[in-house]
Amino acid sequence: MTRKNVYYYVSGHGLGHATRSCVVMNALHALVPTVNFHIRSNAPRWIFAKNVHAPFEYSFVEVDVGVVQRTIFNIDKLRTLRNCEEAVDRAPKVLKQELAFAAKHPPALIISDIAPLAFDVGKMLGVPSVGIANFTWDWIYESYIDEMKPFKALAQMARASYAKADLLLRLPFAGESKSIRNQKSIPVIARKSTARREDVFESLGIPRTDRKVVLLAFGGMDGAGFMLDGIERNPQYLFVIPTDQAIPKLPNAVRVPEVVHVQFQDLVKSCDLVVSKPGYGIVSECIANRTPFLYTSRDDFPEYEVMVAQMKKSLPCAFIPRMYLVMGDWDIHLEGFIGTKQVWKDVRTDGDVVAAKALAKYLK
Secondary structure, three states, rough: OOOOOEEEEEEEOOOHHHHHHHHHHHHHHHOOOOOOEEEOOOHHHHHHHHHHHOOOEEEEOOOOOOEEEEEOEOOOOHHHHHHHHHHHHHHHHHHHHHHHHHHOOOOEEEEEEOOOHHHHHHHHHHHOOEEOOOOOHHHHHHHOOOOOOOOOHHHHHHHHHOOOOOEEEEEEOOOOOOOOOOOOOOOOOOOOOOEEEEEHHHHOOOOOOOEEEEEEEOOOOOOOOHHHHHHHHOOOOEEEEOOOOOOOOOOOEEEOOOOOOOOOHHHHHHEEEEEEOHHHHHHHHHHHHHOOOEEOOOOOOEEEHHHHHHHOOOOOOOEEHHHHHOOOOHHHHOOOOOOOOOOOOOOOOOOOHHHHHHHHHHHH
């Protein structure tokens, strides 16, 4: 059986790009069992090892910078600019490396979420390239130009790379990305849990409880430390915290380190409420697993306004001001939301299957 090499370039910004890429890889492999994925990414290998069931090889490649976060809520624009300028300087070397790799492992298709480099590689190899995303980096950088003029050149370079793509599979919660001419809208892509709440809690050592269980999901840059006051001041709830950060033992908190063999989507499904900042990954998994969402604000990221406006039409959600969240004044927001009747709308979450069918056409 001849394997078909598929290069999958995945942005290392946050984990949302990686988690939805894993779902697409699994769906495409189910449709085309001969695919062999070469994951080219600066996202950590463990996220793919934990979620991809198809054959793959992983290589750490500085595929993009994205944006640099100062905190879990703030963007460091100056550091982002400096890192992007360094990436531009090393881009010819990285491109040469990718072309040398392709000479040994010729790809049949290139997929990107949503690193511009991938489309340069595809154009030079004469291989079709497809993007999957709800935004492109040129759209993000354009929003910073008024404050820092050098972002204009970075946006233009990203736009020139994106223009080489054959297709963009455009996800919901999308920003205004016009750099890829041929676009097709697809449904939500998200990891769906099939686990039973009782089994998940038993594996974590959580006893049966009548308390509402709240998932505090501030991944990427670990934010466990600032949440301790709020946890202690709300003993009527049980809080689940996915973190590798060491925190004091609290009677109403359960820490879930990465080494525990419980999938994040299982935590989302098993809890009564998720508290986090809005990003595609967490919002899509709340939708797919039918878990309400209490969110706070994030600064300097254009996706935030788009995400908030659209997610209100897709799942039960409510806002907690960041000051209240950081100070630990959670009770009025938790009680006012978690006790209300939640109305769910019909939102398609089969974007992975739709994407796989579109991608499979390039592999015939």
